[in-house]
Amino acid sequence: MKTHAQHWCPECDQGWVERVSIAPMHQKGWLCAECEAFWPFASAKSIGSKPFVQFGVWAKEQGGDVVVER
Ligand SMILES: [Zn+2]
Numbered sequence: 001m002k003t004h005a006q007h008w009c010p011e012c013d014q015g016w017v018e019r020v021s022i023a024p025m026h027q028k029g030w031l032c033a034e035c036e037a038f039w040p041f042a043s044a045k046s047i048g049s050k051p052f053v054q055f056g057v058w059a060k061e062q063g064g065d066v067v068v069e070r
Helices: 055-061
Strands: 006-008 016-023 027-032 037-039 067-069
Touching: 037 055
Parallel strands: none
Antiparallel strands: 006 016, 016 027, 016 067, 027 037
16 A cells, blocks of 8 residues: 655656655655656655756765665
């Protein structure tokens, strides 16, 4: 059963943006399953209204050793 709130991706218009927590730094964010657009903000209101980063780029900036927890 899905308990996460979902939001349609405004960037690629092809997938859902899911709430995720990134370990080990416990960064809350929103990640598109299709295009990997990532909003590193806790609030869902950031989707489409704040700048996103490609998740791979963001992960590299964190040192690369990150785990996505859905
Ligand atoms: Zn997308």
